[in-house]
Amino acid sequence: MKRTGTRFRPRLAANHYDAIVIGSGIGGLTTAALLSKLGKRVCVLEQHYTAGGYTHSYEREGYEWDVGVHYIGEVHKPWSMIRRVFDVISDGKLEWAPMDAHYDRIVIGEQSYDYVAGRDEFKAEMKRHFPAEAAAIDRYVELLSEVSARVPRFFAGQALPRSLGMLYARLRRLWLPAYFFKSTREVLEELTSNQELIGVLTAQWGDYGLPPAQAAFVMHAMVAKHYITGGNYPVGGTIRISETIIPLIEAAGGNVFTYAGVDKILVEDGRAVGVRLHKDGFEIRAPQIVSCAGLVPTYTRLLEPQVAEAHGLLAPLRQVELSAATLCLYAGFKGSAVELGLPKTNYWVYPSHDHDHNVSSFESGQNPAMPLIYISFPSAKDPSWDAHYPHKATVEIVAPTLPQWFAQWKGSTWGKRGADYEAFKAQLTEQLLETLYRHQPQLRGALDFCELATPLSTEWFQWNEQGEIYGIDHTVQRFDQHWIHSQTPIKGLYLTGADTVTAGVGGALMAGVLTATRMLGWRGYKVGKLLKDWKPAMPAGEAAQVAG
Template identity: 50%
Template structure:
């Protein structure tokens, strides 16, 4: 088996989206500046551009997209965060309508296999099948005596989804009324299960721990285990994928690639290698940003997609964050769990290698919380979850770009503490001990792959391994987290996590103001737009949240056939 490639030997990625920043390339004045080109920031920028505003997006990485970017190296291409998207099969889902709006309908989707997620819960295997009835039958096959619990569970998913629309719109409430509105929503619009822990809700439906483990088999999609996570995020994820998984045709980078022309059509730009060091505050108001080269760029609207922690702890002056009461508000909310990522290249097509368009979730058993606790206490114990994705198999255009090859990605949770000793070192120059640790972890994860797909042994040509320090280096999440703030019930009680901050002119966008996930961050981007636009945003809100489009032949062609 090839050794993980040392970062010091890596060639630059050949995928570049956006224009490289130079101060002399700025074409202001701008109506708004967006810090960070993750999907939440790009969504806000595109929506504001369509509303007639000139928007500048500043991205410190070499390519736009944040966790939706792709990279290509040594004849292979991988996504870094877009493993699958739900609800893209109909033109009338909220996520699909929003994607079509911000890309002018240019982004196409390919469905995964009808069995989109496969759970290995110890010796038990469950294949989730697309569709409400398919999902139900998948679970009944494994748990025939649990029909009532499964049916009750599906009912709860619908109730949470209905309540979520009102919870989302509540983010537009002014700060002075947000607490009162939150209490009103609880009393009138939100089901009792909405913000209890996932385990608490499910254990009220069944005492079958194996079924609870199966129902929570996608906990890695939010990075929080059932006894810690809000049922709201669990239900949204399960409902999101209920009708199967989809993948962007052309790869994850097509998201940013199809949004960029919309921003440029409004006179704006997305600039890369654009490192923002400070948000400028003048007379109590956000007035602009300072770049790492000392350049100051001003605009009446500053929108941060850098995450709540980075915004208040790194970009804002300490006294401004203090006036907002940030430390007090965030004191009990932790960053989400960090991860290890393997990016694997193989010679041969997915068909030749027998790679499915199905995600694998590998667990020691059904007891997710206990497995994580055991692993954090002893990192040499079994991984609490190993997620395996096959992007080259999911993308029908992959062979046109990289003929005769295939890719696999493996993601597993880890602890920041395991790598903390190297936090002050430079990417690519962390030393032999660090590389040895990466190799040991890589070998363990590869054995999990070979256990499920033994035909791949001896077929692997290339491996890269990323750690929480890689994530911190490239994405500026200091503890290597990928889901922002932990998705606990307490996090969703925070009325201050909304687009409009207490600093005039400063707005937040992306996953921290709503939920993680591509569509969650996008809706966060939409809500930020609506908060900025006020009554002028009502037609857009109606179009995305309430209008239905005709499911025409033209719409159907926008999704690639199976």
């Protein structure tokens, strides 16, 4: 089984670390890697058997799947910020492969629409379906670029000292356009009254977990702009992300430990001074502690209740909500991606264009139809797959679900939940497979193995509250919470990851950059210099792209 990180043993821990990072998601690894590049000795503690958080992959019965990275935008552009950060924290060893130009296929009822890579190509495809909406489509794409250009100013407060950052967050309405503080539906209905077009333009809502009436437009726009020039996949699979980052941390004298679940953050005289592990109560100390475990778990589980209460950390949590929980079916098929005719395109399948109604009727029980089913073909996306897994292919199917469906098994042990649980999973599995076969009928009869992950699986392995996959929800209200900051009120304690900026690999990655910057104080400029001075060694194809 492929794993990254080193299994924790007390004797392997160093006597001194400059910082401890709780959780090895991409936010935590980015923070650790940047600090390591600047000479810090960092200890990363991961409770799972492998490092990487949602960027890890897992093997079962001779197949391998990613668990959270289905595609990433903009890394095919060597000059993009996300590519630059990945290059710096992996020493340029992480490679990317493009998906098909038609990277997302939106299926609404019997109609399908493709998201085509490239601004002009995307607009042309949308106008082909909605010729009367040309002006609205043009303005929509302009808005995506406008938001993207201003996003650094939206999140700049995260790199400032906490008090200044909170003031900045309160004042940013003065210099940012009003659409930064509206829902996606509000903004799009100012452009068009065509609800079908709105349904198509917001069909990636599964990438951030909320339909248009609930989702902040800034979140939607960041995701849509992120992918508008196409999707990419790591060569060698998502495990390559942690495989290429961890050596850099270790080279600076640090460690990335697995099986190292943290029980509590140690706070003495108002300062975070270390952590206590679940295993034998072993303590590791450092002057700076970073939690990549999520905002809610950090404040409610990693801190002693009296400490969290004394620093005013619990009451504000009532202003945020947890994001959606999902089902994910990992399926393995006999035959290669080419032999089976699998695309390098994601499928987004919806019962109708009204995503808000689909979600509300599903959650209320009025309509049992899943409001979204997402299908990914990871083995088709990875050009190195066939060399490692010949004549095999993988598919992943993701769909929203409700945590209460699994309430009777909450607190049970993974793999030991009984016959009723397995029967319920089998029923859900059949429903997801039928959707797959409807769109890829050639796969019927080729299934070799499948396994369904429920919110209980996510909660068990990711150590979250109720199987939520995006941390706290990305509503307008969430982005108006000035107290959410990389620097906590407890001296020496910092946050990073999706809850600090946004969900998604790009958001968590940038959270890692901002947290590292804040931790260094006035020396934080060194992070920016590190990124600015990086000179990518571009493959010939990319060099030609830049020259062209």
